[in-house]
Amino acid sequence: MAQTRKHPQFQCIRPIVLVGMMGAGKTTIGRRLAPRLGLPFYDADAEIEKAAGMRVGDLFELHGEKSFREGEAKVMKRLLNGPPHVLATGGGAVTHAATRALIVKKAVSIWIKADTDTVVRRATRRGTRPLLKTGDPKKTIERLLKQRSEFYANADIHVDSQPGPHENTVALIMEKLESWPSLLIPVEDDNS
Numbered sequence: 001m002a003q004t005r006k007h008p009q010f011q012c013i014r015p016i017v018l019v020g021m022m023g024a025g026k027t028t029i030g031r032r033l034a035p036r037l038g039l040p041f042y043d044a045d046a047e048i049e050k051a052a053g054m055r056v057g058d059l060f061e062l063h064g065e066k067s068f069r070e071g072e073a074k075v076m077k078r079l080l081n082g083p084p085h086v087l088a089t090g091g092g093a094v095t096h097a098a099t100r101a102l103i104v105k106k107a108v109s110i111w112i113k114a115d116t117d118t119v120v121r122r123a124t125r126r127g128t129r130p131l132l133k134t135g136d137p138k139k140t141i142e143r144l145l146k147q148r149s150e151f152y153a154n155a156d157i158h159v160d161s162q163p164g165p166h167e168n169t170v171a172l173i174m175e176k177l178e179s180w181p182s183l184l185i186p187v188e189d190d191n192s
């Protein structure tokens with residue numbers, strides 16, 4: 001569900017897209033970042049689930065990864081062609097060439113990074129990631145990271161997932177966005 005809070009000091013004029021591996025914290029951090037920017041929050045997986053009327057795991061099981069990727073690309077296109085927002089992508093969204101091009105054209109992208117063991121621990125916690133249900137999760141993560149690193153590395157901003165409260169990672173991202181040219185535009189204070 002989209003969440004907005006008005007920010008009195010600036011308007012963020014481009015979508016902010018979070019990329020990175022499963023378990024890096026895109027959904028968790030994105031949800032907290034959006035109100036700081038006065039933007040609505042969207043999670044690509046949640047949007048796919050809404051459109052398909054089923055959970056990501058069931059989509060993979062019933063229709064396969066290819067069909068999921070098609071749905072994911074459609075959702076990314078719809079959101080990125082809309083007004084500014086914070087968008088947490090699924091870890092594999094960047095494997096789609098048109099999606100990558102759209103991110104470059106429309107958004108400021110942020111790669112949330114975490115080491116492999118951290119990613120494995122976090123991503124396997126709830127058993128909701130179909131790609132980690134079979135085989136050795138660590139080997140799967142290492143393989144996917146090899147395939148995807150060059151795409152993640154193309155992100156405009158790189159941020160290491162911070163230890164401690166989520167707010168630490170949000171604060172680091174805010175710092176970087178504040179110095180990103182022509183992104184946060186000052187707005188008039190109505191009361192002045």
Ligand SMILES: Nc1ncnc2c1ncn2[C@@H]1O[C@H](COP(=O)(O)OP(=O)(O)O)[C@@H](O)[C@H]1O
Nearest residue numbers: 021022023024025026027028029122161162166
């Ligand atoms: N900086 C962090 N420190 C500790 N735990 C985190 C951090 N970021 C995310 N998590 C936890 O890791 C798990 C996966 O996070 P999630 O936001 O779903 O990742 P993603 O969307 O990138 O797959 C969640 O349980 C979340 O609370």
Ligand SMILES: O=C(O)C1=C[C@@H](OP(=O)(O)O)[C@@H](O)[C@H](O)C1
Nearest residue numbers: 021022023045090091092129130
């Ligand atoms: O890395 C991937 O291919 C996937 C990541 C998941 O999202 P998160 O990155 O939010 O876990 C979800 O889209 C699906 O399970 C596939």
Ligand SMILES: [Mg+2]
Nearest residue numbers: 026027088089
């Ligand atoms: Mg997520």
